[in-house]
Amino acid sequence: MDISILTLDITIFFLMGVSVLSMVRVVIGPTSEDRMIGLNLVLAQVSAILVLTAVKFNRFIYLDVALVYAILGFIGILAIAKYIGGEKEKR
Amino acid sequence: MILVIVQILLGVGIFFGILGNIGVLKFPDVYTRLQASSKCGITSVFSIFIACMLLKGFTPMSGRILVIALFFLVTGPVTTHIIGRRAWKRGVLPWRRKRSKD
Numbered sequence: 520m521d522i523s524i525l526t527l528d529i530t531i532f533f534l535m536g537v538s539v540l541s542m543v544r545v546v547i548g549p550t551s552e553d554r555m556i557g558l559n560l561v562l563a564q565v566s567a568i569l570v571l572t573a574v575k576f577n578r579f580i581y582l583d584v585a586l587v588y589a590i591l592g593f594i595g596i597l598a599i600a601k602y603i604g605g606e607k608e609k610r
Numbered sequence: 611m612i613l614v615i616v617q618i619l620l621g622v623g624i625f626f627g628i629l630g631n632i633g634v635l636k637f638p639d640v641y642t643r644l645q646a647s648s649k650c651g652i653t654s655v656f657s658i659f660i661a662c663m664l665l666k667g668f669t670p671m672s673g674r675i676l677v678i679a680l681f682f683l684v685t686g687p688v689t690t691h692i693i694g695r696r697a698w699k700r701g702v703l704p705w706r707r708k709r710s711k712d
Contacts, residue, residue: 523665526617530658533624540631544643552640552697559689560634560647563682564627567655570675574662582674589678593685600692607701 527575531568538564551604555596562592612664619661626654639705640697648690655682 538561545557566585573581630650637643659679666672 523613523616526620530620530624534627537627537631540635544634550640550697550702552693552700552702553643555693556640556643556647557634559693560630560651563651563655563686566678566682567623567658570659570662570678573671574665574675577671579671579674582671582678586674586678586681589681589685593689596689597692600696 524575527571531571531575534564534568534571555599559592559596562589562596566592616661616665619657619664623654623658623661626650626657630654640702641694641704644690644694644697648686652682652686 541557541560541564545554545561548554548557566589569581569585569588573579573585627650630646630653633646633650634643637646656679659675659682663672663675663679666675
């Protein structure tokens with residue numbers, strides 16, 4: 520069980536470090552769709568980090584947090600895409 | 611034996627996560643970035659979930675992880691399609707390679 524916990528730690532740190540690249544795209548993205556793409560990817564990775572934490576510490580509460588976070592992120596991106604903005608770009 | 615499979619799956623998750631984030635940062639257009647985000651992100655997250663389920667065996671925690679994995683499997687393509695449709699309706703043109711004029 521020791522080796523597997525070390526592997527979970529390595530995976531958590533890699534996901535945390537790598538999602539910084541996606542947050543850079545969220546900050547500098549030229550259009551609003553780029554920002555939504557970056558937020559979607561960061562959301563999936565944060566949810567994966569929560570599941571890995573739940574498996575590592577053997578606690579159930581992180582799994583509920585991960586599920587609710589995924590649902591709220593999906594509804595948020597849906598609302599942004601459907602109801603906010605949407606002006607035509609100049610060609 | 612099962613620990614080796616778990617470590618291979620976590621390695622696949624790390625690899626595709628790195629590829630997907632570099633693709634989102636470096637690709638030139640909305641649609642290409644959408645492809646990198648969707649395919650690599652969902653592959654990475656899903657293989658990590660399968661690794662956690664194999665590590666926990668047949669327990670209640672494994673069942674809850676299965677619910678989260680199925681939710682991601684449903685909502686990933688839906689979100690990708692909605693973002694692409696919004697970009698296409700707003701009139702964002704696809705990227706083309708710049709051609710030198712003769």
